[in-house]
Amino acid sequence: MTNRRWLMWLPLCAFGVVVAVVAWGLWRPADRTVRSAMVGKPLPDFTLAPIAPGKPGLSSADFRRGQPRLLNVFASWCVPCIAEAPQLMTLKAAGVPIDAIAIKDTPQDIGNFLHRNGDPYARIGSDVHSRVQLALGSSGVPETFVVDGRGIIVAQHVGDIRADDVPGILRALADAK
Amino acid sequence: MTAETGLAALWLAAALAALQVFLATLVLRRSVAGGATAVRAVAIVQGALAAAAMVALIAVFLASDMSVALVAANSHSMKPWLYKFAGAWGNHEGSMLLWVTILGLAGAAVARFEQRLAERTLVATLAAQAAIALGFYAFLLFASNPFARLQPAPADGAGLNPLLQDPGLAFHPPTLYAGYVGLSVAFSFAVGTLVTRDVGPAFARAMRPWVLGAWVFLTLGITAGSYWAYYELGWGGWWFWDPVENASLMPWLAATALLHSVTVLATRDGLRAWTVMLAVVAFSMSMIGTFLVRSGILTSVHAFAVDPTRGTFILALLVLYIGGALALFGARVGTVRQGKLFEPFSREGSLVANNLLLTVILGIVLIGTFYPIVAGAFGTQLSVGPPFFDKAAGPIALILVAVMAAGPLMRWRRDDAGEVLGRLFAPIGAALFAGAGAFVLGGPIGVLPLAGIALAAGLAVASVAPLTKRNLARAPLHLWGMVIAHLGVAVALAGMAASTAWTQEALLAVGVGDPARVAGFTVRLEGVRPVVGQNWTALEGRLSVTRGDAAPYVLRPQVRYFTQPVTTTNESAIATHVDGQFYAVLGALGDDGRWQLRLWWKPFVTLIWAGGALIAIGGALSLVGHQYRLFRQGRRRAEGDA
Numbered sequence: 001m002t003n004r005r006w007l008m009w010l011p012l013c014a015f016g017v018v019v020a021v022v023a024w025g026l027w028r029p030a031d032r033t034v035r036s037a038m039v040g041k042p043l044p045d046f047t048l049a050p051i052a053p054g055k056p057g058l059s060s061a062d063f064r065r066g067q068p069r070l071l072n073v074f075a076s077w078c079v080p081c082i083a084e085a086p087q088l089m090t091l092k093a094a095g096v097p098i099d100a101i102a103i104k105d106t107p108q109d110i111g112n113f114l115h116r117n118g119d120p121y122a123r124i125g126s127d128v129h130s131r132v133q134l135a136l137g138s139s140g141v142p143e144t145f146v147v148d149g150r151g152i153i154v155a156q157h158v159g160d161i162r163a164d165d166v167p168g169i170l171r172a173l174a175d176a177k
Numbered sequence: 178m179t180a181e182t183g184l185a186a187l188w189l190a191a192a193l194a195a196l197q198v199f200l201a202t203l204v205l206r207r208s209v210a211g212g213a214t215a216v217r218a219v220a221i222v223q224g225a226l227a228a229a230a231m232v233a234l235i236a237v238f239l240a241s242d243m244s245v246a247l248v249a250a251n252s253h254s255m256k257p258w259l260y261k262f263a264g265a266w267g268n269h270e271g272s273m274l275l276w277v278t279i280l281g282l283a284g285a286a287v288a289r290f291e292q293r294l295a296e297r298t299l300v301a302t303l304a305a306q307a308a309i310a311l312g313f314y315a316f317l318l319f320a321s322n323p324f325a326r327l328q329p330a331p332a333d334g335a336g337l338n339p340l341l342q343d344p345g346l347a348f349h350p351p352t353l354y355a356g357y358v359g360l361s362v363a364f365s366f367a368v369g370t371l372v373t374r375d376v377g378p379a380f381a382r383a384m385r386p387w388v389l390g391a392w393v394f395l396t397l398g399i400t401a402g403s404y405w406a407y408y409e410l411g412w413g414g415w416w417f418w419d420p421v422e423n424a425s426l427m428p429w430l431a432a433t434a435l436l437h438s439v440t441v442l443a444t445r446d447g448l449r450a451w452t453v454m455l456a457v458v459a460f461s462m463s464m465i466g467t468f469l470v471r472s473g474i475l476t477s478v479h480a481f482a483v484d485p486t487r488g489t490f491i492l493a494l495l496v497l498y499i500g501g502a503l504a505l506f507g508a509r510v511g512t513v514r515q516g517k518l519f520e521p522f523s524r525e526g527s528l529v530a531n532n533l534l535l536t537v538i539l540g541i542v543l544i545g546t547f548y549p550i551v552a553g554a555f556g557t558q559l560s561v562g563p564p565f566f567d568k569a570a571g572p573i574a575l576i577l578v579a580v581m582a583a584g585p586l587m588r589w590r591r592d593d594a595g596e597v598l599g600r601l602f603a604p605i606g607a608a609l610f611a612g613a614g615a616f617v618l619g620g621p622i623g624v625l626p627l628a629g630i631a632l633a634a635g636l637a638v639a640s641v642a643p644l645t646k647r648n649l650a651r652a653p654l655h656l657w658g659m660v661i662a663h664l665g666v667a668v669a670l671a672g673m674a675a676s677t678a679w680t681q682e683a684l685l686a687v688g689v690g691d692p693a694r695v696a697g698f699t700v701r702l703e704g705v706r707p708v709v710g711q712n713w714t715a716l717e718g719r720l721s722v723t724r725g726d727a728a729p730y731v732l733r734p735q736v737r738y739f740t741q742p743v744t745t746t747n748e749s750a751i752a753t754h755v756d757g758q759f760y761a762v763l764g765a766l767g768d769d770g771r772w773q774l775r776l777w778w779k780p781f782v783t784l785i786w787a788g789g790a791l792i793a794i795g796g797a798l799s800l801v802g803h804q805y806r807l808f809r810q811g812r813r814r815a816e817g818d819a
Contacts, residue, residue, distance in 0.1 A: 008510045011454060012503035018465070018547065019496055025550040129768075 037137050043071075043151045044135040048125025051102050052110050058099050058125030066149040068176035070096055070169070072121070073133055075103040076113035078141040084160035085117035091166060092120040096173060099123045103130055103141055144169070148176035180245050183233025184324040187274075190226035190281060191314035193219050194307045201304030205297060205372065213296045217288040220303050223310070224285025231265075231278040234323055238265040244330035247271060247323050253334040255712050263347030270323035272350055276467075277313045279351075279358040283387075284310065287362055294366075294383045295375055302362075302369030309361055312494040320490050343409055353398035353425055357463035359391025360432060364460035367453045368502055371509045376449045381442035382807075384456065386800055388439055392432045393796040399425050400789030408749050413682070413760055413777045415673075415785055418566040423546045424466030427539055431459035434535040436796075437528045442516065445589060447525055449516040451532070457506060461499040462539070520591040527584030534577040541569045571625050578632045578670060581663060582639035601639065608635030615678070622678035629674030637667035654802025662795025669788025675781035676757070682778075686771040696778035698759060699723045705763070705772060713739045715748070718763040718772065722752065734763040758782050 038044075043060045050057035063069055072088065074081040092098055100121045102110055110124065127133055136145065139158070146155040146169065155172040157165065197219045204212035237245050238261050241254040251268040252261055260267075266275040284306040291299055317323065366384045370376045402425065407415045416422065435455040442452045519525040545561045586600045612631030615622065619630075640663035644652060681696040693700045703719040715735040723729040732750035739746070752759045757780035764773025 005511050008450070009507040011458070012500065012507050015461070015499055015503055018543075019492070019500070021547055021550055023492060129765075 038153050039156050041153060043147060043153060044132070046125075046132045046135065048101065048127055048132060050124065051105060051107050051126035052114060052119075052121075052124045053107060055121065056123045058101065058123045060151060062099060062123060063147045064149070064151040067097060068146065068148050068154075068173045070098040070173070071136075071145040071147055072098055072100045073103060073136070073138050073141055073143045073145075074100055075141045076105050076109040078103075080160035081113075081142045082117055084142055084162075085120070087161040087163060087166055088120040089118045090163075091161075091169065094170060096170070097122050099125075101125050101127045101132055101136075103127050103133055146172045146176055179233050179236045179240070180242065180324040180326065183230045183237070184322070186226045186229040186233065187314065187318060187324075190223050190230065190277075191311065191318060193223040193226065194281075194311040194314055197223060197307035198304050198311060201300045201307070204300050205304070213300050216300050216303050220288035220307065221285045223307065224281035224283075224288075227278045227281030227310075231274055234271060234274055235262060235265045237324075238262065238271075241334070243332070243334055244326055244328075246325045246327040249327055249331050249334045251334065253712070255333075257711055259344060259347055266350050270317070270321045272354070273313065273317055273321050274323050275351060276354055276358065277310055277317065279354050280306070280310050280313065280361055283358050283362050284365075287365075287387075291383055293379055294369075295373065295379070298366075298369045298373045298375045298380065300369075301372040302365045305365035305368040305372075306362065309365070309498055312497065316487075316490050316494065320487050343405065349398060349401055349405065352394050352401065356391045356393075356395030356398055356432075357428060357460075357467060359387050359394060360428060360456075360460040360463050362387040363391070363435065363456040364502065367456035368505060371453060371502075371505050374509065374512055376453055376513045378443050378446050381439045381452065385436075385439050385443055386804060388432060388436050388456075388459075389796055389800040389803070392429070392436050393793050393800065395425065395429045395432060396789060396793040396796060399429055400786050400793065403789070404786050407782075408751055409746070413680075413749075413762075413775070413779070415676075415782065418545070418561075418563050420546050423542050427466050427542055427546075428459055428463040430535050430539040430542065431455060431462045434532045434539075435459050437531050441525050441528050445517055445519065445525060447516040447519055448529070448532075449513050450510045453510065453513070454506060455532070457499070457502045461495075461502070462543075464495055464499065519589075522587075522594060522597075523591050524584060524587045524589045527580055527587055530580045531577065531584060534573055534580065538570050538573055538577070541573070542566070545569070567625070575625070575628050575632055578636050578666065581666065582632075582636045585643050585659065585663065586639060600642065604635040604639035604642065607638040608632060610634070619678060626674045626678035629670055630678070633667045633671035633674060636670070637664060640664045640667060654805060655799040656802075658795045658797070658799025658802055660795070661798060662792045665788045665791025665793075665795055667788070668784050668791055669786075672781050672784025672786075672788060676779045676785070679780045680777060680782075683776045685774045685776065686767055686769075687774050688771045691771075693774065693776070695776045697725060698776070698778060700761070700774070700776060702772060702774065705766075708735070710737070713737045716763065718761075718774070720750070720761055720774075722759060722761075724754070724759075732759070732761050734761045736763055736765075753783060756780055 043063055045060050047059040048057050063071070070091065088098060098120050100123070102124055105126065105128075114121075125132070136143075136153075138145075138156075142160050144157040144161060145153050146157075148154050154176045155169075157169065161169065197216060200212065200219060201216050203209055204216060209215075234247075238248055238252055239258065241248065241252060241261065243249045243254075247268060247270050248264075251271075252264045256264070264271075266272045284303060287299075287306065288303055291302075294302070363384050366380060366387070370380045399422075402422070403415050406417065406422075407413070435452065435458075438448045438452045438455055441448045521529075545565055548561050582604050583597060583601060587597055608631040611634030612627060615627055615630045619627075640660055643656060644660055683693070683695040685693050687693050687700075687702050689702050689704055691702065693702075699722070701721045703721050705716055705718050708715050708717045715737040717733050717735045720732040720734065721729045722732055730752060732752055734750040735748040737746045737748055738744075747762050747764075750761045757778060760777040760779060762775040764775060766772055
């Protein structure tokens with residue numbers, strides 16, 4: 001029995017391992033963004049009807065014209081989308097072409113939203129049932145995808161674009177050329 | 178004022194817990210005359226004060242006092258009163274307070290009623306219980322004050338998660354907590370006996386009612402939680418291997434093992450070290466499970482980012498208590514005298530097998546639950562789900578069921594394999610018959626469900642076998658308890674296997690008036706209309722359901738929209754038949770004016786929860802039986818003295 005005394009310390013050792021794992025899980029910088037599996041793949045094929053007055057709708061073919069573009073997934077009912085609007089205007093001023101998909105929205109609400117927060121978009125497609133959003137692997141609004149000139153998704157930004165995210169997005173666009 | 182009274186009661190309870198630890202240490206160091214009586218008294222008052230704090234919290238919730246931050250964040254003046262009441266523990270701080278309240282009350286009950294244990298062991302037990310309570314009082318007072326005021330008070334509150342606005346769920350957390358905390362008493366007993374080196378049948382008998390009671394509550398809590406997920410989430414499943422579910426399953430597995438090993442210790446004086454170990458593990462699993470879920474490491478998105486001090490605090494408590502108990506175990510268990518030995522082929526042997534198999538399942542669930550964190554450490558994001566758990570735990574659970582059928586038919590100390598096989602003749606026959614029947618009549622259903630059905634039949638026959646050739650009126654109550662609990666496992670297993678094997682599902686888009694067919698049912702959507710509840714509005718589908726030639730009945734599944742906070746829930750509509758349940762969920766309206774409809778036929782699915790209820794009833798009968806016998810013994814002794 002005595003030679004198996006050390007066995008009695010095994011539970012404590014096992015618990016030590018659990019604590020180490022948990023402590024690591026506790027103090028690591030949490031990254032809980034839901035990344036799309038679509039990064040590095042071509043955009044899914046879609047054609048979306050126009051929603052904003054006087055602005056064309058959006059189709060996947062619009063992203064295969066040789067120039068990298070931003071694809072912004074947003075909605076008029078989404079508060080962080082208001083927060084990121086100035087950054088989108090900055091990007092537009094820097095000469096970045098931006099297209100958008102509006103999720104579960106109406107022409108009137110979109111009109112009001114653009115009037116109030118500025119209009120950085122070249123085209124806006126209406127995705128009432130989030131079908132294209134799901135196909136893109138986007139888990140919420142706002143999300144922004146960098147698409148190169150051949151229709152391949154090269155980067156994804158989850159959540160609103162903050163001022164300090166802008167240089168990174170410009171770099172991703174430059175790399176996509 | 179009420180909030181301040183509650184806070185004061187909480188501080189006083191914490192001070193008394195500190196006093197309890199101090200006094201008990203003093204008594205253990207050198208015998209103090211009347212010391213044990215003092216420790217008992219302090220424990221009782223401490224429990225009462227914790228309960229007073231909980232009552233104060235419930236009072237501010239019922240009064241919708243929005244100047245209390247917790248009420249403002251989790252309640253709303255428009256809510257039905259039952260959910261205001263339950264809202265008191267439907268949040269982090271309140272549930273922590275409920276936890277220490279039950280902990281304090283359990284300690285008070287031990288102090289008041291426990292007469293069998295040696296005095297020093299009892300004092301050590303109460304010291305351990307107070308030490309646990311002290312840590313959680315500190316956690317409440319310094320990191321999760323439920324009574325904090327909000328200045329200025331908001332006009333109204335933010336509401337309770339609508340998924341939780343369900344009468345069943347109002348009583349789900351208290352049930353589970355009673356289970357978890359009942360195990361804390363077993364833990365304290367184990368620590369107490371390690372301190373005084375007094376492991377033996379007396380300790381096992383003192384601990385057994387607590388383990389049984391806790392186990393009954395855990396069984397009820399898990400069963401009710403499973404049924405809640407089944408009808409409220411609208412996914413048609415009854416177990417998802419989600420971390421929250423695993424957190425309640427792990428203590429249950431450990432408690433089940435403990436329940437059986439404590440019987441060996443109480444009646445045969447065997448498995449001493451192992452039982453102490455399990456008592457420590459069972460409560461450790463309760464703490465690890467609850468607090469990992471509460472801390473949000475595993476599931477929730479925000480809890481940790483918001484307040485890392487809480488997680489650190491909890492982790493420190495876990496290290497202190499579990500690490501301390503395990504270190505004490507390692508250091509002291511060598512001095513525990515070996516218990517009585519037994520032949521491997523015996524009742525004890527089967528209970529050891531039961532314990533080992535339960536421990537393996539516990540290990541599988543533990544690894545599966547933690548693996549995502551470990552994988553995250555190496556930069557891989559993944560989740561572990563049913564494919565792993567079903568494949569890994571399923572076969573072992575089935576072996577366990579086979580052992581469970583044989584165990585009660587074996588004699589203590591030593592038995593003969595040939596004779597046991599003879600006693601198992603009827604159960605094996607039933608298993609083969611049911612298995613063959615399912616195989617021939619049921620079509621291709623997979624190996625695990627088939628084995629499940631066969632073993633369920635065998636276990637059902639085997640579990641009632643101990644009652645045959647006995648005068649039923651004179652069979653002791655705890656034997657009835659075991660028979661009913663084992664029968665419950667057979668019933669639940671039959672439900673799981675049958676519903677897994679023969680569930681039929683249809684996802685349809687139907688226009689109003691179109692008939693749809695699934696599994697011999699004809700369903701017609703007669704219309705969809707809006708309905709209004711106290712704090713929600715809903716779209717309600719009216720489904721006319723006909724089975725074969727029977728008269729049609731109406732099901733009304735709803736999509737509910739809650740306003741505070743804004744959330745949508747699917748209220749499934751379920752019709753219970755003798756041989757299963759018909760389950761309907763209303764989905765979204767399509768572009769073409771057709772409604773999505775999800776229909777399931779789930780044969781014998783109700784047996785799962787009926788089995789769970791039987792298991793709990795069996796446990797309760799066993800508890801009452803053991804206590805009644807003690808009561809009678811006590812009275813006989815008193816009469817003998819007189």
